[in-house]
Structures are given as structure tokens and as C-alpha cells.
Amino acid sequence: MNTAALTPEETRILAAGPSQQAELAAHVWPSTATLDDGALTLAGINVAELVEQHGTPSFIIDEQHFRDRARLFRDSFRHAFQPLGVDVDVYYAGKSFLSVAIAKWAVEEGLRVDTCTGGELAIVERAGIPGEAVGLHGNNKSVAEISRAINGGVGRIVADSLSEIDLIAQTARSLGRTEADSVPVMVRITTGIHAGGHEFISTAREDQKFGLSLVGGQALEALKRVLSHPNLKLLGAHAHIGSQIQDSTAFELNARKMLELRKTLSTETGYLMPELDLGGGYGIAYVPEDQPIDVSKLAQTLADTMQSVAAELKTSVPRISIEPGRAIVGPTTITLYTVGTIKPVTTDEGVVRTYVSIDGGMSDNIRPALYDAKYTARLANRPGATEAVLARLVGKHCESGDIVINDLALPADIAPGDIIAVAATGAYGRSMASNYNNILKPPVITVKNGQSTVIVRRETEDDLLRLDVG
Known part of the structure; x- marks a missing residue:
């Protein structure tokens, strides 16, 4: 790669990649999120187990974190205004x-x-x-x-x-x-x-x-x-x-x-x-x-x-x-995806950007396309290589603007079948989800104390066809 052609922001992202893969920013990820030998766990459950049981894409909500954030707003405002009667x-x-x-x-x-x-x-x-x-x-x-x-x-x-x-x-x-x-x-x-x-x-x-x-x-x-x-x-x-x-x-x-x-x-x-x-x-x-x-x-x-x-x-x-709304549910939720196609692309400036395609995209997170919203993502099922590549996380829809994260650093050995976790997706992901390209809307899974529960099931093709009276 021609690293001299990288923008300052791309250089910063690439340099921060290994450290961000080795740790979790506590203010971004759900409160029970931890790393177990490089693999992400939530409420004591390895994400690989969640994917095996529920598939991808899936929204995973940390129930205890949701309840804690609800109480934070309740108690903080009541405590502040109580002296005023x-x-x-x-x-x-x-x-x-x-x-x-x-x-x-x-x-x-x-x-x-x-x-x-x-x-x-x-x-x-x-x-x-x-x-x-x-x-x-x-x-x-x-x-x-x-x-x-x-x-x-x-x-x-x-x-x-x-x-x-x-x-x-x-x-x-x-x-x-x-x-x-x-x-x-x-x-x-x-x-x-x-x-x-x-x-x-x-x-x-x-x-x-x-x-x-x-x-x-x-x-x-x-x-x-x-x-x-x-x-x-x-x-x-x-x-x-x-x-x-x-x-x-x-x-x-x-x-x-x-x-x-x-x-x-x-x-x-x-x-x-x-x-x-x-x-x-x-x-x-x-x-x-x-x-x-x-x-x-x-x-x-x-x-x-x-x-x-x-x-x-x-x-x-x-x-x-x-x-x-967002301030309660947003930080409590991650979205899990499975990696599919990986395509290195050399830009006109000589920068190699690795396009990493996932099995969801703008149908389950339209915010990047609507608002240029930024997100944090990581390889979630294993530690990955210490060397990082400049990647673009993209969905599977027939739109060039189907981009979940424009630039991020991922381990250089990212491969099809790996699990990607995107943080802070609790607000407006599932609620603004669509069936574009007739993709099925993901389920919503809650996790607490080592147990997972489906609260909104995954759509099926029967669900789609039931509405089609033609």
C-alpha cells in the first residue's frame, strides 16, 4: 500500500486498529461486554454461541444495561429536581x-x-x-x-x-x-x-x-x-x-x-x-x-x-x-454480522482499501446513508492478526451507498465466515429497518446472566409472501 497517500484520518484509523481490537471502549460497548481470549462476550455469552443459535444479522440487547440506563435517567432527574419540590x-x-x-x-x-x-x-x-x-x-x-x-x-x-x-x-x-x-x-x-x-x-x-x-x-x-x-x-x-x-x-x-x-x-x-x-x-x-x-x-x-x-x-x-430514547437503548445493543466477500481495491491514489461485505447493511442500519452516521466495529469471534488493514464495511444491497462504516481498521487476516460486531446500534437500527431487496429483517435477542431470549423473531420468507396477494 502507498501509505503516503493515506489521509490523516485514514492514517489515524489504521494506527489505532490493533489497540482497538485488543480492548473495548467502555463508553461505546454494552456494560457487560468483555473480551475472552480475543472473542467478544456479552452478558457472559460468547458471540459465536449467539450466532450459532440465532444466526446473523441479529440485534443483541444487553437487558441489564438497558435497565441501568433507564434508572440512570429516572434517578438523576428526580434527585436534581427533588429539592425544588x-x-x-x-x-x-x-x-x-x-x-x-x-x-x-x-x-x-x-x-x-x-x-x-x-x-x-x-x-x-x-x-x-x-x-x-x-x-x-x-x-x-x-x-x-x-x-x-x-x-x-x-x-x-x-x-x-x-x-x-x-x-x-x-x-x-x-x-x-x-x-x-x-x-x-x-x-x-x-x-x-x-x-x-x-x-x-x-x-x-x-x-x-x-x-x-x-x-x-x-x-x-x-x-x-x-x-x-x-x-x-x-x-x-x-x-x-x-x-x-x-x-x-x-x-x-x-x-x-x-x-x-x-x-x-x-x-x-x-x-x-x-x-x-x-x-x-x-x-x-x-x-x-x-x-x-x-x-x-x-x-x-x-x-x-x-x-x-x-x-x-x-x-x-x-x-x-x-x-x-437513543440515550437509553442505543449503547445497550450491538449488531452481529457474518463476513462474506472480501475484496481489496486499489484507489487512484494507490491506497489499498479492503472491502468487507456483510450479510446485512442499509436495510438494518440506514443511519450511515441518511446522516453519514459513524460507528465502531470489530472482529468479534477471535483475536485476529496484529497487523491491520484499512477496510470499508459494506452491506449486500444493490446500492454503492450501502456502507455501514466508511473507514475502519480490521485485522489483516479477516476472512469469510468471521463475525463482525457493530456497537451502539440500539436506536433506529431495527426501528428504521426495511425489506429493501426483500431481505428479511433481523431478530432482536436479549441477553442477561448467561441466557439469551428472542423478543422479536427473525422475519421469514413466508412473512414476506403473506403480504403479496398477487
């Missing part, structure tokens, strides 16, 4: 990944569940989650979804537009709801805070599909609109500013804007909203260079901010809710 509700954002088992785990650990479609409502219903522990989001809810939420007694419906507020009220009337049994509603606010790793996941910009903007008084009008409907109960305002945020500053600014809006509504109408939802978007580590957000520190920072701003505005601190 304020309760905090933690809603697990189901869009990141939701199944019957996951919904049950979240509620067992004292969390609630946030949904955004009828399908997600169906899952929490199947899990037996009480309606009051469920929220419904979404920018384009159908009458059927709103009706289902109302009939299920959900704890809140988050309205996303002026017309939707009227639609919720109209649907509530058709279901016989009156002022005596009003439907709890929050209004999603666009606060103008630009945060997140990619423009498609920065969700509080004014020029996008979510929420009602503070600019021009639209947000204030929406809150008043809810108050005008006797069969709706205004719980408060909601703002979600983005995803994969790794600095607390944006959250602090968002909290201030929300408290100011609450104060303005109180001044103009006499109604003081009892709750504010500060959203989610808490960043995790996908590669060793990432620094995940410090949850305990963030909770205390937000509590301090809310207290000081409320004092400045001469108002109280309301009940708080937050919505972590």
Missing part, C-alpha cells in the same frame, strides 16, 4: 426502538412510554401498559390514532398544529368527552434552538415540519386555542430540539424559552401551565472519540437553570418531563 416524569421515546418487552422493561423501571403512531400504541397496549403512562406524539395524527389514544386513556396527546388541536377537540366530542373528563393535551413548541448532529435531526428550527413557532406568536395562539376547548385540558408545552446533542447549553436555552412562554401565557390568560416537557436528544458515544452527555450533570444543570430562570420571572418551577 418538583416531580419529573421520564418518557422512553419509543421511536428509537419499541417492542412489547422493551415497553415492559421501561415501565418496570419507573418510566413512561412515548409513542407517535397507531402501531406504537398497539405495542404498548399489547404490553399491558396503563394508558396514563403513555403519551402520543406525531405531526400528522389520524382520527383513528387520536380516537385510540383517547379511548385508551393516554396521559397526554402532544398537539403539533392549530388544526390538530381542533381535530383532537372534535374527536373528543364525538367520543362523548366533556369538561368533566377532558382530554389531556400538550402543545409542541418550536423554540428556535438549532441543535443536533445533522440538519435532519435538528427539530426546533423554525423552517421544518414539527411544532408551532414562538416567532409571530403562533405558539402562544396554540396554547390559547387549547384553553378555548372545554373538553381539552392544557397540561403544558413541549419542545424537542434535536438528537445526538452532547452539550448542555442548548438544553439550558430551551428551558429558558419554555419558562418565558409559560409566564407569558399566565400573564395574558391567568392560566399557569402545570408541566413543561424538555424533550430528549441526549447524545451517546458511537466511536471512541465521542463523549456521551453526562446525565447526572445535565439533570443538575437543568434543575439549576429552571430554578434561576423561574426566580427571575417571579414564577414557580413546573412539573418536568423528558424523553430519552
Whole structure:
């Protein structure tokens, strides 16, 4: 290889390869992940055993790590806000990944569940989650979804537009709801805070599909609109500013804007909203260079901010809710693949890049193609050679953009049949999975105390053909 033609980043990746193969970055991999003579184990199970039993591709969730992270958010925020006499509700954002088992785990650990479609409502219903522990989001809810939420007694419906507020009220009337049994509603606010790793996941910009903007008084009008409907109960305002945020500053600014809006509504109408939802978007580590957000520190920072701003505005601190999803499930999960074709390719610059093809790809992890998302991967079934090659981890789909990791170092003796593990795939991998090229969606396997359990089975060809009525 012409190493002189390597970019500085490629040189760094290649140099770090042997050390990264010999150890695990604890802030990237699940908490029970260890190396046993160079082979990856999770919750005491060698990944080769998991592959033998469940095949590949497979999502493997560390159940204990999920529960620990759920408790981390629950305890950190409650501890920070308790001195203020304020309760905090933690809603697990189901869009990141939701199944019957996951919904049950979240509620067992004292969390609630946030949904955004009828399908997600169906899952929490199947899990037996009480309606009051469920929220419904979404920018384009159908009458059927709103009706289902109302009939299920959900704890809140988050309205996303002026017309939707009227639609919720109209649907509530058709279901016989009156002022005596009003439907709890929050209004999603666009606060103008630009945060997140990619423009498609920065969700509080004014020029996008979510929420009602503070600019021009639209947000204030929406809150008043809810108050005008006797069969709706205004719980408060909601703002979600983005995803994969790794600095607390944006959250602090968002909290201030929300408290100011609450104060303005109180001044103009006499109604003081009892709750504010500060959203989610808490960043995790996908590669060793990432620094995940410090949850305990963030909770205390937000509590301090809310207290000081409320004092400045001469108002109280309301009940708080937050919505972590990725930050709970993301680090707990790995994806296992089997290596197939290996193809060395010499670039125009004289760099040899080894294309390593796996038996999944963009159908089970679309994030690299959508957001240029970065991931960490390793040879998982054995130590491998100490010499590394510059590799590109690619899927089996008919797309040149089907790349899971653009550049990584793998042992030079990587071979067909080896197992590759990709870390931090719990969020948006399985939930955004597709059947592109009619590939079957992978199963979701949980591991705990040396045992593995299927919680979402692998799709079969019969599953695909059952929908094809031609």
C-alpha cells in the first residue's frame, strides 16, 4: 500500500486498529461486554454461541444495561429536581426502538412510554401498559390514532398544529368527552434552538415540519386555542430540539424559552401551565472519540437553570418531563454480522482499501446513508492478526451507498465466515429497518446472566409472501 497517500484520518484509523481490537471502549460497548481470549462476550455469552443459535444479522440487547440506563435517567432527574419540590416524569421515546418487552422493561423501571403512531400504541397496549403512562406524539395524527389514544386513556396527546388541536377537540366530542373528563393535551413548541448532529435531526428550527413557532406568536395562539376547548385540558408545552446533542447549553436555552412562554401565557390568560416537557436528544458515544452527555450533570444543570430562570420571572418551577430514547437503548445493543466477500481495491491514489461485505447493511442500519452516521466495529469471534488493514464495511444491497462504516481498521487476516460486531446500534437500527431487496429483517435477542431470549423473531420468507396477494 502507498501509505503516503493515506489521509490523516485514514492514517489515524489504521494506527489505532490493533489497540482497538485488543480492548473495548467502555463508553461505546454494552456494560457487560468483555473480551475472552480475543472473542467478544456479552452478558457472559460468547458471540459465536449467539450466532450459532440465532444466526446473523441479529440485534443483541444487553437487558441489564438497558435497565441501568433507564434508572440512570429516572434517578438523576428526580434527585436534581427533588429539592425544588418538583416531580419529573421520564418518557422512553419509543421511536428509537419499541417492542412489547422493551415497553415492559421501561415501565418496570419507573418510566413512561412515548409513542407517535397507531402501531406504537398497539405495542404498548399489547404490553399491558396503563394508558396514563403513555403519551402520543406525531405531526400528522389520524382520527383513528387520536380516537385510540383517547379511548385508551393516554396521559397526554402532544398537539403539533392549530388544526390538530381542533381535530383532537372534535374527536373528543364525538367520543362523548366533556369538561368533566377532558382530554389531556400538550402543545409542541418550536423554540428556535438549532441543535443536533445533522440538519435532519435538528427539530426546533423554525423552517421544518414539527411544532408551532414562538416567532409571530403562533405558539402562544396554540396554547390559547387549547384553553378555548372545554373538553381539552392544557397540561403544558413541549419542545424537542434535536438528537445526538452532547452539550448542555442548548438544553439550558430551551428551558429558558419554555419558562418565558409559560409566564407569558399566565400573564395574558391567568392560566399557569402545570408541566413543561424538555424533550430528549441526549447524545451517546458511537466511536471512541465521542463523549456521551453526562446525565447526572445535565439533570443538575437543568434543575439549576429552571430554578434561576423561574426566580427571575417571579414564577414557580413546573412539573418536568423528558424523553430519552437513543440515550437509553442505543449503547445497550450491538449488531452481529457474518463476513462474506472480501475484496481489496486499489484507489487512484494507490491506497489499498479492503472491502468487507456483510450479510446485512442499509436495510438494518440506514443511519450511515441518511446522516453519514459513524460507528465502531470489530472482529468479534477471535483475536485476529496484529497487523491491520484499512477496510470499508459494506452491506449486500444493490446500492454503492450501502456502507455501514466508511473507514475502519480490521485485522489483516479477516476472512469469510468471521463475525463482525457493530456497537451502539440500539436506536433506529431495527426501528428504521426495511425489506429493501426483500431481505428479511433481523431478530432482536436479549441477553442477561448467561441466557439469551428472542423478543422479536427473525422475519421469514413466508412473512414476506403473506403480504403479496398477487
